Amino acid sequence: xxxxxxxxxxxxxxxxxxxxxxxxxxxxxxxxxxxxxxxxxxxxxxxxxxxxxxxxxxxxxxxxxxxxxxxxxxxxxxxxxxxxxxxxxxxxxxxxxxxxxxxxxxxxxxxxxxxxxxxxxxxxxxxxxxxxxxxxxxxxxxxxxxxxxxxxxxxxxxxxxxxxxxxxxxxxxxxxxxxxxxxxxxxxxxxxxxxxxxxxxxxxxxxxxxxxxxxxxxxxxxxxxxxxxxxxxxxxxxxxxxxxxxxxxxxxxxxxxxxxxxxxxxxxxxxxxxxxxxxxxxxxxxxxxxxxxxxxxxxxxxxxxxxxxxxxxxxxxxxxxxxxxxxxxxxxxxxxxxxxxxxxxxxxxxxxxxxxxxxxxxxxxxxx
Amino acid sequence: xxxxxxxxxxxxxxxxxxxxxxxxxxxxxxxxxxxxxxxxxxxxxxxxxxxxxxxxxxxxxxxxxxxxxxxxxxxxxxxxxxxxxxxxxxxxxxxxxxxxxxxxxxxxxxxxxxxxxxxxxxxxxxxxxxxxxxxxxxxxxxxxxxxxxxxxxxxxxxxxxxxxxxxxxxxxxxxxxxxxxxxxxxxxxxxxxxxxxxxxxxxxxxxxxxxxxxxxxxxxxxxxxxxxxxxxxxxxxxxxxxxxxxxxxxxxxxxxxxxxxxxxxxxxxxxxxxxxxxxxxxxxxxxxxxxxxxxxxxxxxxxxxxxxxxxxxxxxxxxxxxxxxxxxxxxxxxxxxxxxxxxxxxxxxxxxxxxxxxxxxxxxxxxxxxxxxxxxxxxxxxxxxxxxxxxxxxxxxxxxxxxxxxxxxxxxxxxxxxxxxxxxxxxxxxxxxxxxxxxxxxxxxxxxxxxxxxxxxxxxxxxxxxxxxxxxxxxxxxxxxxxxxxxxxxxxxxxxxxxxxxxxxxxxxxxxxxxxxxxxxxxxxxxxxxxxxxxxxxxxxxxxxxxxxxxxxxxxxxx
Numbered sequence: 001x002x003x004x005x006x007x008x009x010x011x012x013x014x015x016x017x018x019x020x021x022x023x024x025x026x027x028x029x030x031x032x033x034x035x036x037x038x039x040x041x042x043x044x045x046x047x048x049x050x051x052x053x054x055x056x057x058x059x060x061x062x063x064x065x066x067x068x069x070x071x072x073x074x075x076x077x078x079x080x081x082x083x084x085x086x087x088x089x090x091x092x093x094x095x096x097x098x099x100x101x102x103x104x105x106x107x108x109x110x111x112x113x114x115x116x117x118x119x120x121x122x123x124x125x126x127x128x129x130x131x132x133x134x135x136x137x138x139x140x141x142x143x144x145x146x147x148x149x150x151x152x153x154x155x156x157x158x159x160x161x162x163x164x165x166x167x168x169x170x171x172x173x174x175x176x177x178x179x180x181x182x183x184x185x186x187x188x189x190x191x192x193x194x195x196x197x198x199x200x201x202x203x204x205x206x207x208x209x210x211x212x213x214x215x216x217x218x219x220x221x222x223x224x225x226x227x228x229x230x231x232x233x234x235x236x237x238x239x240x241x242x243x244x245x246x247x248x249x250x251x252x253x254x255x256x257x258x259x260x261x262x263x264x265x266x267x268x269x270x271x272x273x274x275x276x277x278x279x280x281x282x283x284x285x286x287x288x289x290x291x292x293x294x295x296x297x298x299x300x301x302x303x304x305x306x307x308x309x310x311x312x313x314x315x316x317x318x319x320x321x322x323x324x325x326x327x328x329x330x331x332x333x334x335x336x337x338x339x340x341x342x343x344x345x346x347x348x349x350x351x352x353x354x355x356x357x358x359x360x361x362x363x364x365x366x367x368x
Numbered sequence: 369x370x371x372x373x374x375x376x377x378x379x380x381x382x383x384x385x386x387x388x389x390x391x392x393x394x395x396x397x398x399x400x401x402x403x404x405x406x407x408x409x410x411x412x413x414x415x416x417x418x419x420x421x422x423x424x425x426x427x428x429x430x431x432x433x434x435x436x437x438x439x440x441x442x443x444x445x446x447x448x449x450x451x452x453x454x455x456x457x458x459x460x461x462x463x464x465x466x467x468x469x470x471x472x473x474x475x476x477x478x479x480x481x482x483x484x485x486x487x488x489x490x491x492x493x494x495x496x497x498x499x500x501x502x503x504x505x506x507x508x509x510x511x512x513x514x515x516x517x518x519x520x521x522x523x524x525x526x527x528x529x530x531x532x533x534x535x536x537x538x539x540x541x542x543x544x545x546x547x548x549x550x551x552x553x554x555x556x557x558x559x560x561x562x563x564x565x566x567x568x569x570x571x572x573x574x575x576x577x578x579x580x581x582x583x584x585x586x587x588x589x590x591x592x593x594x595x596x597x598x599x600x601x602x603x604x605x606x607x608x609x610x611x612x613x614x615x616x617x618x619x620x621x622x623x624x625x626x627x628x629x630x631x632x633x634x635x636x637x638x639x640x641x642x643x644x645x646x647x648x649x650x651x652x653x654x655x656x657x658x659x660x661x662x663x664x665x666x667x668x669x670x671x672x673x674x675x676x677x678x679x680x681x682x683x684x685x686x687x688x689x690x691x692x693x694x695x696x697x698x699x700x701x702x703x704x705x706x707x708x709x710x711x712x713x714x715x716x717x718x719x720x721x722x723x724x725x726x727x728x729x730x731x732x733x734x735x736x737x738x739x740x741x742x743x744x745x746x747x748x749x750x751x752x753x754x755x756x757x758x759x760x761x762x763x764x765x766x767x768x769x770x771x772x773x774x775x776x777x778x779x780x781x782x783x784x785x786x787x788x789x790x791x792x793x794x795x796x797x798x799x800x801x802x803x804x805x806x807x808x809x810x811x812x813x814x815x816x817x818x819x820x821x822x823x824x825x826x827x828x829x830x831x832x833x834x835x836x837x838x839x840x841x842x843x844x845x846x847x848x849x850x851x852x853x854x855x856x857x858x859x860x861x862x863x864x865x866x867x868x869x870x871x872x873x874x875x876x877x878x879x880x881x882x883x884x885x886x887x888x889x890x891x892x893x894x895x896x897x898x899x900x901x902x903x904x905x906x907x908x909x910x911x912x913x914x915x916x917x918x919x920x921x922x923x924x925x926x927x
Contacts, residue, residue, distance in 0.1 A: 041728070066888075067888045069888075069891060070887055070889075070891060071890040073891065095483070095891070097479070098479035098480065098482065098483055098493070098497060099479065099483065100476045100477065100479070100480060101893075154378065169520050170767075175874070206698075210454065220791055220872060220873070221791070221874055223869060233699060234766065234768050234769075236766055236767055236770045237767055348495050352486075352493050352494055352497075353486060353490055353492075353493050353494045354491075354888055356487055356489055356490075357490040359890065360699045361698050361699055362734045363701055363882070364698055364699055364700060364701040365698065365702060366874040367701055367705070367874060367875070367877075
């Protein structure tokens with residue numbers, strides 16, 4: 001027994017010694033993402049090429065992005081951060097930044113400049129919505145509909161979801177107020193640039209709920225992004241909201257009789273945050289990886305695997321064809337001019353303030 | 369003779385002469401200690417890894433130190449302000465707020481507090497976030513005046529350092545700054561600062577000395593920089609301006625002889641050109657919401673170190689300036705969810721009894737070979753993933769699903785009037801009954817196996833018909849199994865989360881779904897802890913009632 005533990009000790013020091021002598025960069029990284037096709041696109045576009053350049057770097061994936069904020073908070077309280085780079089939506093990045101759980105960074109310092117020479121700060125532009133948020137893709141929450149269940153007049157505008165006469169059948173909407181309230185007000189005649197002013201008032205919130213009440217009995221409320229594609233494929237619903245990448249996969253990869261309704265799509269962002277409190281070696285490695293993974297070519301590459309728009313302006317012209325299907329990806333991007341004629345940008349500031357209040361009302365309304 | 373009497377009336381003694389009672393007690397105690405020592409590792413393990421984290425989590429339902437830790441001076445100043453009035457607080461509160469918030473913003477703690485207060489009052493989150501960025505501008509007004517209109521030297525960190533240092537040192541100011549930072553960040557602020565405020569200057573400019581000390585502690589310990597080389601915060605300029613605006617300071621400067629006396633006198637000479645010191649106006653300029661009485665009432669109401677706010681919230685009430693009050697009707701949800709959770713768990717438990725009892729009876733009475741086969745059928749779903757089983761119910765129950773398709777094909781249901789069997793209470797009850805059924809069948813089966821079949825035969829031979837024999841003889845003996853199964857199923861059901869989330873739609877979700885939401889999405893852990901505590905208490909209460917009515921000794925898992 002003693003001998004064994006002694007050998008173990010010797011062995012572990014033998015392994016630990018060269019590590020302790022420390023190159024300045026750690027040789028392993030834990031990346032956190034959403035799993036599924038999205039994580040796969042990140043692996044193919046960023047992680048695999050990076051590992052080719054640095055064969056001794058080991059990358060572990062953790063599919064925890066959906067609970068990233070709660071888990072990071074718990075890790076921080078326990079004083080043991082085990083993640084190196086975390087993929088989150090912009091709203092979560094803002095909250096992590098607010099809580100001091102994500103590291104603030106300087107764009108021109110951390111990120112590579114664009115292929116065309118523009119500085120990183122300008123290349124990402126307004127998409128850096130928080131001092132901690134490193135944008136990666138633009139995605140949108142939008143509607144898909146069954147082409148075989150809408151007759152000869154396929155819907156062209158978002159208010160079709162409230163039109164029970166022309167498009168009878170169930171609809172799928174997300175089980176949270178965000179986006180639904182905006183669409184409801186918009187379809188109740190509120191001008192687009194006044195939506196958030198109206199929604200900030202109790203009367204406006206009631207107006208939105210009243211509008212949603214007109215279709216409440218015909219709504220299937222989803223909570224996972226995969227629900228709507230499934231419901232559409234089964235013919236359970238005639239139309240439903242979800243992330244545009246999910247719809248792309250139903251339409252193009254699975255060849256279901258479904259089409260996109262881009263009108264009033266809600267733009268949102270997804271990207272990286274670096275957790276606060278990494279040690280120097282881990283931080284050096286992560287910075288090196290992030291610089292590589294967010295350069296112009298890498299962001300454009302990701303669009304080969306999934307239909308989300310790269311967050312850099314300089315990446316847009318480089319978006320090519322789907323890696324397997326061979327179809328041009330540009331027309332499937334939410335940012336394509338043809339698709340983005342009428343859009344809404346997720347209002348982070350508004351929802352950071354009103355999320356809890358409106359959610360309480362929304363859930364109480366749902367449960368009635 | 370006397371000896372003998374004493375022996376008879378005195379206590380019985382053991383062989384070694386100690387009283388028997390004492391010796392017995394000791395040996396029993398030793399035995400107990402030995403037993404305790406044997407289970408100690410497990411006990412400590414359970415306490416440390418199971419109970420401690422649970423209580424730590426539940427304790428969050430009353431914890432509220434964050435407000436007074438982040439804004440200590442503001443909270444103290446708010447004491448004399450009337451939260452139910454219509455007048456916003458006065459200049460002293462805004463001044464305290466400025467210095468509290470400035471330090472919190474440097475330590476990046478202010479947004480945390482904003483998030484916490486936003487649970488109670490809409491808009492505070494962004495109010496704190498945007499204000500944190502604008503605080504520098506407030507102090508810069510005086511900094512610019514000092515540098516541009518009075519003397520450039522006021523912009524130099526080293527000049528400030530020399531002026532604020534001095535002998536004898538005022539250690540109290542420095543210790544106060546350490547404590548202030550330590551409370552705010554939760555980190556230890558011990559260590560060498562490389563700066564000690566002079567007694568003379570801290571008597572002359574108390575507020576300035578206080579803020580400069582805070583700046584020094586933060587610079588030396590958090591930023592690990594050299595204090596003398598860093599330019600002071602804007603808050604130091606604001607504090608300086610405030611000190612200058614105090615009556616008497618100008619005169620005192622006239623007789624001051626320490627470092628920087630000439631520069632100070634130059635400032636006094638130009639005092640009439642100094643921008644006015646009005647923190648209230650400064651905050652009003654940052655954001656008009658600072659003038660809102662509701663926001664201030666929320667800060668005051670939630671400034672105590674422990675709060676009942678989360679618990680009130682969990683029972684659809686809220687903490688107002690005048691004490692607890694009911695929430696607006698359109699925000700009431702938790703009581704309804706608690707009721708729904710209890711009612712549906714009961715329905716699920718009874719469905720499990722109704723379905724499980726005959727199966728368990730069959731299992732217990734069939735010949736062993738066929739019973740084993742049946743047993744595998746019972747256990748098979750038990751070994752399948754919960755998610756798979758729940759998703760399978762989706763396929764079965766949805767409107768384009770298997771059951772509806774069969775009913776339409778049989779002509780029982782019209783194609784355009786397919787039954788809605790999922791995303792409602794019915795879906796949750798069906799799926800959960802199926803998932804929890806083995807927990808009912810297994811204890812029932814193990815109890816029924818011990819009931820001798822001869823009892824039933826004896827009852828019948830004595831003239832009982834089938835029903836009477838079952839009801840009067842067999843059923844009472846199987847009640848302990850029903851009890852055990854019911855407790856298992858009910859308590860599991862009450863805390864169920866994933867199945868209601870997937871098949872419950874809006875009317876079939878449980879309280880645990882809201883708890884999960886507050887843990888992982890809204891991050892309102894205090895409210896989640898309060899809801900969890902209430903749920904735990906409800907379960908304990910029901911358990912106690914059950915014990916009183918049925919008796920916990922009547923519960924058997926087998927044998």
